[in-house]
Amino acid sequence: MSDDPEEERRLMFGMLFSLKEVVARFSPTGSDNLHVMKTSNFILHHFQSLTGFVFVINTKADVPDLYANLQHIYSNIFIEYVAKNPLYHFNGEDPIDNPLFATKVEEYLMSLPVP
Amino acid sequence: MATYYQLFIINRNGGLVYSKSLAPTAPALSTNDSLRLGSTFHGLHAIAQQIAPIVSGGIERLETETFILQCFQTLTGVKFVVTAAPGTPDLDALLRGIYEVYSDYVLKNPFYEVDMPIRCDLFHRFLDKQIERHRSLSTNKRRSL
Numbered sequence: 568m569s570d571d572p573e574e575e576r577r578l579m580f581g582m583l584f585s586l587k588e589v590v591a592r593f594s595p596t597g598s599d600n601l602h603v604m605k606t607s608n609f610i611l612h613h614f615q616s617l618t619g620f621v622f623v624i625n626t627k628a629d630v631p632d633l634y635a636n637l638q639h640i641y642s643n644i645f646i647e648y649v650a651k652n653p654l655y656h657f658n659g660e661d662p663i664d665n666p667l668f669a670t671k672v673e674e675y676l677m678s679l680p681v682p
Numbered sequence: 683m684a685t686y687y688q689l690f691i692i693n694r695n696g697g698l699v700y701s702k703s704l705a706p707t708a709p710a711l712s713t714n715d716s717l718r719l720g721s722t723f724h725g726l727h728a729i730a731q732q733i734a735p736i737v738s739g740g741i742e743r744l745e746t747e748t749f750i751l752q753c754f755q756t757l758t759g760v761k762f763v764v765t766a767a768p769g770t771p772d773l774d775a776l777l778r779g780i781y782e783v784y785s786d787y788v789l790k791n792p793f794y795e796v797d798m799p800i801r802c803d804l805f806h807r808f809l810d811k812q813i814e815r816h817r818s819l820s821t822n823k824r825r826s827l
Binding site for chain 1: 742
């Protein structure tokens with residue numbers, strides 16, 4: 568879609584940040600807990616952990632809410648393979664360079680009964 | 683119970699032309715806040731179209747833990763946005779109904795300047811009627827389910 572993946576990442580980050588602010592403003596309780604953003608052709612599923620990690624999946628329009636799945640990826644895969652990895656140094660800058668994590672996530676996503 | 687929280691109408695340039703609180707539980711927004719929210723949403727609507735992995739329109743619906751937001755964009759770029767409690771059905775039917783009232787009592791009003799804030803008396807009256815109608819339709823539907 569976009570010729571520049573770096574640009575796409577920046578746009579996505581900026582959009583999510585503003586979107587969460589807007590959600591917090593619209594919400595009757597002030598919570599910025601976004602589950603799903605739908606357009607005519609695709610759906611963006613979103614989950615944020617209490618520690619601030621944000622998990623996002625873009626899917627086709629016919630996929631139901633994947634919030635619980637994102638939660639599973641966080642608690643069962645991310646925590647197990649990344650956070651509990653003694654060699655993992657969180658400095659907020661580097662992307663997660665953990666091949667086992669990548670494999671596990673892919674396995675899990677493939678196993679979902681989703682088109 | 684169909685609970686609507688707020689209604690916003692945003693013009694083609696992102697400016698807010700109308701906002702209305704539809705429930706006492708809706709967050710209280712000052713005029714400034716509503717204006718800012720209107721333009722921010724207009725911008726995000728466009729960005730969503732850009733970051734889409736495939737060709738797509740802008741934001742149609744946001745679902746969060748505490749509310750749903752539905753947006754209907756007309757062919758001329760006017761956006762009708764409504765927020766409601768989670769599980770409220772038929773929001774797009776509501777927005778289309780509001781669009782009808784808008785076309786009839788705002789656009790056809792010879793004294794109305796396009797893209798300016800709406801101050802048409804008949805619009806306010808018929809809008810309230812339209813919202814009430816949809817509210818009771820949705821509530822009755824839920825009860826019969």
